């Protein structure tokens with residue numbers, strides 16, 4: 001496997017219409033596109049991803065209502081009040097870039113929870129592994145039950161999409177299609193609802209919407225509010241490439257768990273967001289990792305004499321918890 005040849009100038013768009021096709025030639029073509037994007041860019045858009053527009057709209061409406069609450073109401077569910085880091089993070093309370101002075105965003109983060117009282121999601125063993133690292137419930141705001149409902153509905157749609165992507169990543173690494181199946185039984189996926197106030201005039205590089213960082217899990221499924229440019233992705237020439245919000249698409253980007261697993265054959269690409277649009281911006285990443293007890297051991301085909309193992313082997317849970325602690329200074 002080769003490393004990036006040319007710095008990328010744009011982010012590929014991949015059509016997922018055929019994601020469930022079992023036709024070998026169709027599947028091979030899709031896997032080839034994903035492999036290329038993973039090795040050369042670490043980011044791609046997906047269209048025809050199957051998540052209904054109404055689900056996004058409903059989630060956007062409800063998260064706007066949440067962020068419009070008075071600060072003291074939002075602070076009732078602040079993430080500092082729970083040992084599991086879930087809940088509300090005020091503007092400037094998080095810092096993704098160690099050289100930065102804080103992220104100009106507020107957020108609400110939550111983990112797996114059954115949509116209704118029914119906990120038997122198809123084929124999924126819910127939440128028990130998550131609990132060993134991020135024990136405790138999601139702290140939902142009691143006065144907005146529709147917010148919880150809408151957020152969880154989107155979470156479950158995004159989770160299902162992620163479950164369809166794992167086999168494609170496995171095939172792109174020449175691994176058996178079900179390589180990740182026994183490593184992702186517990187839905188170790190965190191969703192963040194984000195609101196970025198606009199920034200005007202000269203922007204201090206150390207205080208932007210979200211400072212330069214890589215994501216931590218296997219991959220991120222990111223919904224961006226259409227019509228607002230904010231996200232930028234760093235190429236190997238250290239140029240910031242815009243990743244505009246393209247209507248009807250989601251952004252998929254790889255995170256550190258896959259980079260560790262693949263010994264950097266798949267790239268966890270640095271990115272940031274700055275909202276200079278003059279209006280509020282909302283976005284929603286879902287960070288989909290492996291179960292927290294899984295050891296991130298390099299895949300043998302990604303290690304060679306020319307390419308010795310680059311990372312110490314740790315569990316996914318140790319890695320995620322350390323990163324949460326560094327970001328929120330708990």
Ligand SMILES: O=C(O)CCC(=O)C(=O)O
Nearest residue numbers: 210215224231273283285
């Ligand atoms: O808001 C965005 O577009 C990016 C968010 C992001 O990179 C993150 O939360 O890790």
Ligand SMILES: [Fe+2]
Nearest residue numbers: 213214215271
């Ligand atoms: Fe990110």
